[in-house]
Amino acid sequence: GQNIDQPTEMTATEGAIVQINCTYQTSGFNGLFWYQQHAGEAPTFLSYNVLDGLEEKGRFSSFLSRSKGYSYLLLKELQMKDSASYLCAVVDSNYQLIWGAGTKLIIKP
Amino acid sequence: NAGVTQTPKFRVLKTGQSMTLLCAQDMNHEYMYWYRQDPGMGLRLIHYSVGEGTTAKGEVPDGYNVSRLKKQNFLLGLESAAPSQTSVYFCAIAVDPEGGETQYFGPGTRLLVL
Numbered sequence: 207g208q209n210i211d212q213p214t215e216m217t218a219t220e221g222a223i224v225q226i227n228c229t230y231q232t233s234g235f236n237g238l239f240w241y242q243q244h245a246g247e248a249p250t251f252l253s254y255n256v257l258d259g260l261e262e263k264g265r266f267s268s269f270l271s272r273s274k275g276y277s278y279l280l281l282k283e284l285q286m287k288d289s290a291s292y293l294c295a296v297v298d299s300n301y302q303l304i305w306g307a308g309t310k311l312i313i314k315p
Numbered sequence: 316n317a318g319v320t321q322t323p324k325f326r327v328l329k330t331g332q333s334m335t336l337l338c339a340q341d342m343n344h345e346y347m348y349w350y351r352q353d354p355g356m357g358l359r360l361i362h363y364s365v366g367e368g369t370t371a372k373g374e375v376p377d378g379y380n381v382s383r384l385k386k387q388n389f390l391l392g393l394e395s396a397a398p399s400q401t402s403v404y405f406c407a408i409a410v411d412p413e414g415g416e417t418q419y420f421g422p423g424t425r426l427l428v429l
Contacts, residue, residue, distance in 0.1 A: 210357065214355075236416075237416070239417070239418075247422070247423075248405055248420035248421060248422050248423050249358070249405070249420050250420070251417055251418075251419065254417060293357070293358070295357075295358075297416055301416060302360065302373070303358075303360070303416070303418065304357075305357030305358040305359070306357050307355055307356055307357045308357065
């Protein structure tokens with residue numbers, strides 16, 4: 207079966223750094239996405255990785271290791287507005303997105 | 316929301332009633348998707364379409380039907396609603412689906428089936 211694992215919830219402090227991990231077992235791999243979803247809203251695109259390594263985009267970075275079936279999203283200089291759920295999704299061999307259940311990130315002052 | 320709209324935003328149904336959810340895009344994207352999102356679970360694909368006049372089943376198609384008569388619109392139908400279909404429904408379009416497929420979502424429809 208196909209499986210995406212992420213921690214259910216994480217707590218961090220404003221101004222700090224947090225790393226949200228995602229491990230996956232899927233039939234094929236054609237890329238990995240991270241989305242942000244604020245409560246009551248739709249998911250919005252954050253990043254896409256298809257090759258191993260780190261992709262940096264402002265305060266957010268995403269890392270991929272295909273051999274380990276592992277990715278993480280790194281958020282720096284946390285702000286209160288970063289309180290949201292972060293969804294990991296893998297593109298499988300049929301080019302369908304397989305979604306993790308999401309990690310709820312709580313930012314405390 | 317990348318020009319993706321959904322109607323209605325919220326609906327309450329009684330068990331056995333039917334309804335249609337509309338997803339509309341204001342661009343020319345071929346790929347459109349219907350997902351449901353339930354607490355503690357990832358987004359689950361219901362049906363999708365790769366172009367006008369074509370539809371395909373996703374992970375959880377039972378109890379739903381879809382149509383894509385016009386390229387801009389993707390309709391999701393519930394013929395006989397059940398409480399298990401209480402969920403948030405998201406429509407999405409895909410940009411460059413075979414190379415870095417990025418899906419952009421509509422605002423969602425919240426459905427409560429009593």
